[in-house]
Amino acid sequence: MPSYSARLSAAIRRTGNPVCVGLDPRWNNLPAEIRERSTAAGGSLWEQKARGFEEFSRRIIEVVKGLVPVVKPQAAFFEECGPAGMAALWRVMRHARQAGLLVICDAKRGDIGSTAEAYAQAYLGDDGDGPGQGGVDALTINPYLGADTLQPFVDAAVRYERGLYVLVRTSNPGAGTLQDICDASQTKIYQHVARLVEQLASSTRGTDPYGCVGGVVGATYPAELLELRQAMPHTPLLIPGYGSQGAKAADVAAGFGPDGVGAVVNSSRAIIFAHEKKEYAAKYSPERWEEAVRAATHDMIRELAPYCQPGTAQA
């Protein structure tokens, strides 16, 4: 299997865009038909929700496959449904890969020593008949515990040809609480993390332009994105915050790098719940929600096109 970064670059070039569709199912936003069917099938409230999340996610995957390179399921919403939700998450991730999409599992895990090894094995492992087998291309992880706690994830990513995205600069309003604190030499915490991540990216890239260790950099901070793209030339970026969180295409322009494949831009709610937005609801009746999803995906691809031409940069 080619490396994660090689698979990702190929997928971006094949689809001609860097859109990542976030699978963040929320019960109250699901199309009514799915909620009704999931409820009617019975079981506990959480089994009903898990069933609805799975059907919804699978149908989103069917809409966006071939259109975009990658999807990003958010583990929390599935985890909230307990074991039934985790089972649904793994089936959704397998479905996405079988549909030809890359899968970034957004779980933001992090722990020490052999515990980190267990998480790495859970999400990136490829031995035996375990739950993670072939389900995940990349995982998001949290750097607060220190460099030694990232290493088990990096080792697993290298061993299994998977990828990682380390949180560098997140997209939330309060991201700066710790991330913006400056040391005596005016280096901010997120810049320290960026250096560490770039080292890991650089040391794992082999002959690829990018390593298997990426960074999460929020689209809601365009100046930091520009700075970090330059500071992390071998680091693939995952850029959340587009759409519902307020960032626009021009805000993410700096992220792609000279070859146009240095970043993927995630949008969750603005795509998967497009049927709730006035502009799409006016055009598509509720039962045509998948057409609204398709239209919103095409719109995002169009918005980004002036800033990202991945198909043309490769010799």
Added chain:
Amino acid sequence: MPSYSARLSAAIRRTGNPVCVGLDPRWNNLPAEIRERSTAAGGSLWEQKARGFEEFSRRIIEVVKGLVPVVKPQAAFFEECGPAGMAALWRVMRHARQAGLLVICDAKRGDIGSTAEAYAQAYLGDDGDGPGQGGVDALTINPYLGADTLQPFVDAAVRYERGLYVLVRTSNPGAGTLQDICDASQTKIYQHVARLVEQLASSTRGTDPYGCVGGVVGATYPAELLELRQAMPHTPLLIPGYGSQGAKAADVAAGFGPDGVGAVVNSSRAIIFAHEKKEYAAKYSPERWEEAVRAATHDMIRELAPYCQPGTAQA
């Protein structure tokens, strides 16, 4: 239901010690009888492991109930077994609470906005018939994403009378990568986190001496532990790193506070895999592994006794 900190203080006083037994099941360390039975019962490799982890954890709970105030299951090891492991984790946590133990779920979660709400609801929620209902007394969380991302967890902890432990200073060798970075005024990152956590503890304590927001401070850094106990007078501490990670009783002495109930000290491997240690193996044959666990628990209680007299401090 009394607040988490009130329940915790009562449990420490009732048992007369601050020992937290970490439930970190690892397949290769399980007693042979459990591995054999789990394997013989069939299913996938991961279902077999989940079954073994559940039996092992339940039997540890039966040994330590009444002896110690609290247990801390490590989510990663269960999560590595996929949905079957998560189902086992929830059953283990319910079993522990039914056995009269408090349960700290060590999952180190963290995310933004409504995603953080989903994690908080998953672990701390108490509505309906969901997976987390009544399973968890407290959850460990990661502060890197910023103060606004802790708030949904704090809101849920207050609403459901649960607790939180925010990572402040972790016990791993590389903890200092980010946590020890100093700002221009010589305040370290972990000290910034400590201030934030103490504010949250203080604002949630009502008439209790401690709030529902605690801090994780590794036993492997005794100087920092002393400093943080003083800087965080209303913050209950969770102190990992005792035993197999190298810390001794004198190292954690500073953590308990003047009333002796300000901290719990976790030991995982040194207790639950006591049957593998020479000193216990010499005394207990392999099939008597539960007696080794009991002896190791009593030994840790005895080691800590000179430094922590929770029974006598309360008027």
